[in-house]
Amino acid sequence: MSEITYVRGDATVPSAEGVRLIAHVCNDLGGWGRGFVVAISRRWPEPEAAYRAWHRGRADNDFGLGAVQSVQVEPYLWVANMIGQHGIRGRGKDAPVRYEAIDTALARVARKAGELGASVHMPRIGCGLAGGSWTRIEPLVTERLAARGIAVTVYDHEGGGT
Template sequence: MAVSRRWPEPERDYRAWHRGRSHNDFGLGAVRLIQVRGDLWVANMIGQHGMRTGSKGPPIRYDAVDRCLAALADHAERLAASAHIPRIGTGLAGGHWERIEPLITARLSARDIPVTVYDLA
């Protein structure tokens, strides 16, 4: 929500990407970068299936988050960028930070990509 209020482009792109999913790469583990300023990009990452916890458990898919973070690391290296992220996967996705943080460490920090994690209020 905070990103969408400040920069509407990533949400518009996500919605268009989702609408065209039968003809594009939208799916678990996919990542799209949207440039919102000359030096600022937002990554839309598909790391959950659905929106609500149901009989198959929470929507989070840790393997998809891992693939997203690996792709994000490739982009960050190409752009010589750092990563600034909230505690992804722990809200509506129903994931546990104790499982997400090691993925971030392995995929980003291990490649010397600076990471800042924000706790959103």
């Protein structure tokens, strides 16, 4: 069993050697443009383009809560677009985070990390715009990834906050 390592830094610049997989949460509306996805798009165009195409073709693919799309962005670096948020947060609305979907997506990320022999890197997924609680998400990350021997690093952005 591995433990989750917490560091201050940028999750788009994973601090490990070897194959790395950056996991993050997306919504099920096809919206990309706020939160951690902005940092991803600043570094690589492929994850956003793949997510938008995946959403456009959703009638004929697995796009939906709990699904994961893995996109290779560098020879030893992948980005996992995990659908773990239903809609977006609006005034007076409940938080769009869907813990069950994040749990399902993390199990899929674990399989992909195992296939690749990759470590997994992430911000505190589901806790920003999705409105989730890390006290509910951390046990899912532990069970689905760390308990299976997958090295996990969680990044808290240098500027404070998550």
